[in-house]
Amino acid sequence: MSASAREKFRARILEWAAKLDVKATAIYIRPMKRKWASCSTAGTLSFNDELVGMPPELGDYVIVHELLHFSVPNHGKLWKSLMRAHLGDYEVLETRLKNLAA
Template sequence: MSEVNSKNRFKQRVHEWAEKLDVQVVWLGVRPMKNKWASCSTEGHLNFNTELLDMDEPVWDYVIVHELLHFSVPNHGKLWKSLMRAHLGEYEACEKELRQKVQNKI
């Protein structure tokens, strides 16, 4: 799949999850990021790392849901973890995969 097609599919996936989680996305970008997989602002702006485009959809979903939940839960406490589990089940496998990718880059 071309990068443009991957980026469009990824953005479509973000919008699908945003609708499901009842989150208003004001602005959505996919761009190179040096130190993060994604970021969000309280104004509804989302940025995702282009490196995600080369990963599997379960990892996409993990990062997307992770960020979208921060619109209502600003930390990684018990509520956030409960919501992650409710939407993605055993999400820790994706967390581990992302940590390993970071380690492999170092």
């Protein structure tokens, strides 16, 4: 994958972090097994580098999903309504991503 695609993905993460008012202490884009992303209580975000080559809307799904966990640690009603507010019909993206991982 090209360095510029990687930089674009990182820029996308930073854009969403600003929009959602999330203060990440560090952002990593690295190989991950069986996970698209993770966040730590210390504010570290990790994203699977396979996302870099994927359609941007799928990257957005994973980015917003993970960033919302900074304020909402579960996938409950509030998380779902925020996902919908930012991404619209996010379940469609969720399904596409699941199908890719299978």
